Amino acid sequence: MEKKIVKDILFLSQVSQLASQDDLYLARDLQDTLLANRETCVGLAANMIGVQKRVIIFNLCLVPVVMFNPVLLSFEGPYEAEEGCLSLVGVRSTKRYETIRVAYRDSKWQEQTITLTGFPAQICQHELDHLEGRII
Numbered sequence: 001m002e003k004k005i006v007k008d009i010l011f012l013s014q015v016s017q018l019a020s021q022d023d024l025y026l027a028r029d030l031q032d033t034l035l036a037n038r039e040t041c042v043g044l045a046a047n048m049i050g051v052q053k054r055v056i057i058f059n060l061c062l063v064p065v066v067m068f069n070p071v072l073l074s075f076e077g078p079y080e081a082e083e084g085c086l087s088l089v090g091v092r093s094t095k096r097y098e099t100i101r102v103a104y105r106d107s108k109w110q111e112q113t114i115t116l117t118g119f120p121a122q123i124c125q126h127e128l129d130h131l132e133g134r135i136i
Contacts, residue, residue, distance in 0.1 A: 001028070001029055001032055002032045002033050002035075002036045003029055003033045003049035004050070005033070005037070005048055005086045006047065006048055006049065006050050006087060007087050007088070009135060011050075011052075012047055012133065013133045013135060014052055014133050015131070015133045016046065016047055016052045016053055016055075016130075016131045016132075016133075017053055018053070018054055018069055019046075019053040019054050019069050023051075023053050023055060023068065024068075024107060026066075027055070027057070027066040027107045029049060029051075030046065030049065030055065030056075030057040030066060031064055031066070033049055034057055034059070034064060037086060040086065041086050042059050042123050043056065043059065043124070043126060043127045044056065044057050044086070045127045045131055047131070048086065048087050048130060054068065054069045054070065054131050055067065055068050055069075056070060056124070056128065056130070056131065057127075058120065058123040058124055058127055059120075060116075060120050061120075065114075066107050067102065067104035067105070067124075068104060068105040068106070068107075068109070070102050070103070070128060070131070071102065071104065072101075072102055072128055073100075073101040073102060073103055073113070074100065075097035075099065075100045075101075075125075076098065077097055077099055078096070078097055078098075079095070079097070080093060080094070080096075081093070081094055081095075081096045083122075083126055085135075088135065088136075092136045094136045096122045096125050097125065098118065099115065099116070099121060100117075100121045100125060101115045101116075102114055102128075
């Protein structure tokens with residue numbers, strides 16, 4: 001189900017709680033909301049739709065990837081980027097990494113590890129920041 005985008009900075013500044021299998025429904029809500037905002041959005045975190053759980057979604061090429069309890073394992077190649085966010089007005093500068101490695105659980109609750117580079121890595125890092133209550 002498509003959800004409204006949260007813009008409350010106090011809510012977004014909170015660290016998200018671990019997701020459980022009871023939270024698997026969030027994959028569909030995040031996919032529906034990402035699709036509804038596809039012209040201006042390439043990724044979302046669950047707190048952006050009002051749920052303080054560690055779940056994100058982002059587009060990898062044309063395929064949406066949902067990550068439950070993602071953990072950044074490694075990163076390399078720092079660079080400066082400018083990013084916008086559906087929850088905020090305008091763009092901001094931030095430090096990102098060209099290549100990252102992330103462990104997570106997928107929508108079937110299976111453990112996965114993925115290496116991302118370039119723009120998908122940047123999107124994933126932005127959403128991971130949301131889970132930590134970091135607002136750029």
